Amino acid sequence: MNIEEIRKEFPILHQQVNGKPLVYFDNAATSQKPQSVIDALTHYYNTDNANIHRGIHTLAERSTTAFENTRKAVAKFLNSREVEEIIFTKGTTEGINLVAATFGRKFIKDGDEIIISALEHHSNIVPWQILCEENGCTLKVIPVNDKGELLMDEYDKLLSDKTKLVSVNYISNALGTINPVKEIIDKAHKVGAKVLIDAAQAAPHATLDVQALDCDFLAFSAHKVYGPTGVGALYGKRDLLEAMPPYQGGGEMIKDVSFSGTTYNDIPYKFEAGTPNIGEVIALKAALDFVNELGLENIAAYEHELLEYANELLADVDGFIPVGTADNKASVISFLIEGVHPFDLGQILDAKGIAVRTGHHCAQPLMERFQIEGTVRASFSVYNTKEEIKYFVEALKAAIKMFK
Known part of the structure; x- marks a missing residue:
């Protein structure tokens, strides 16, 4: 799949948020819409x-x-x-x-x-x-x-x-x-x-x-x-x-x-x-x-590639705590950073143009099972890129330094 060509079909992606290129990692909440829709x-x-x-x-x-x-x-x-x-x-x-x-x-x-x-x-x-x-x-x-x-x-x-x-x-x-x-x-x-x-x-x-x-x-x-x-x-x-x-x-x-x-x-x-x-x-x-037209199998394979790449980079993030490490997963990463509230992280990432979801994700009983109030959730779609994930991880590391 040609991801750059796919991205061209989504007009909302080509904008700046807070002076930065939009990185949309809130796909589990709602996906963006291609021009055809x-x-x-x-x-x-x-x-x-x-x-x-x-x-x-x-x-x-x-x-x-x-x-x-x-x-x-x-x-x-x-x-x-x-x-x-x-x-x-x-x-x-x-x-x-x-x-x-x-x-x-x-x-x-x-x-x-x-x-x-x-x-x-x-x-x-x-x-x-x-x-x-x-x-x-x-x-x-x-x-x-x-x-x-x-x-x-x-x-x-x-x-x-x-x-x-x-x-x-x-x-x-x-x-x-x-x-x-x-x-x-x-x-x-x-x-x-x-x-x-x-x-x-x-x-x-x-x-x-x-x-x-x-x-x-x-x-x-x-x-x-x-x-x-x-x-x-x-x-x-x-x-x-x-x-x-x-x-x-x-x-x-x-x-x-x-x-x-x-x-x-x-x-x-x-x-x-x-x-x-x-x-x-x-x-x-x-x-x-x-x-x-894209094929669900092709979409799933690419999103899994993004998931593995993100997990690889996040493993080196200081204080990174994954929540939900099932062997069989879709392209969703829920996590905490030790000593940092998810809402604070979400706001700092938004300032850099990165949209993630924070909170209990309408799953409060599940959060209670893990004895937490909520998580930061990054969820990937077919129009996301490894470059965006790298930028996200770098922004996350910079945010963590602010709390040290």
């Missing part, structure tokens, strides 16, 4: 803006076609059996909440158990806590070792005929740990449990094949995979989606409405009440086209 969004509002599905005029038909073409693209991206198994959402968070509010409320009862992991983002913790408070089910947690890897022997002990759902992330946003999701899914199915995969961090780094994984649900966000904010997709097996009640009421999710009763629409529309984020959904296809 920006163009797709502006093209919709410049030429096609109209509500979808219900209009017969030309703009409505063009908008509807483009919107549904994205659904087809997502189905192909995830290798779902049917395009109707793809539901558009606001993002991974809404996808998880949708499953909790529909599948959870209908099929998980008092005395049942839900299993999550210690690596989860708050969006894959709080919805299940709410469900447990409402219906009396119990939340169980797979612990992690000191490297930030799931203890699979402990997972085996948690599984039972009481387990109705297992919901885990594919890749940890806080540590970069890549979880053995296929093994997790297979073991859950043996006890009759369904499985939801939070693929927010996996979508830009790993091939997602829902048929090969045999997951029951999978959610991801467009903004993590070079697409717009406010859009995501939820995959669900047809039989489950058809058995689940609607998530919200309104237009589009109905066939017929009367004061005596309502008939709900077929999937996926049953779960897509109201006017969706049309332009952003359409632009998501451009993002997936960008990924497919």
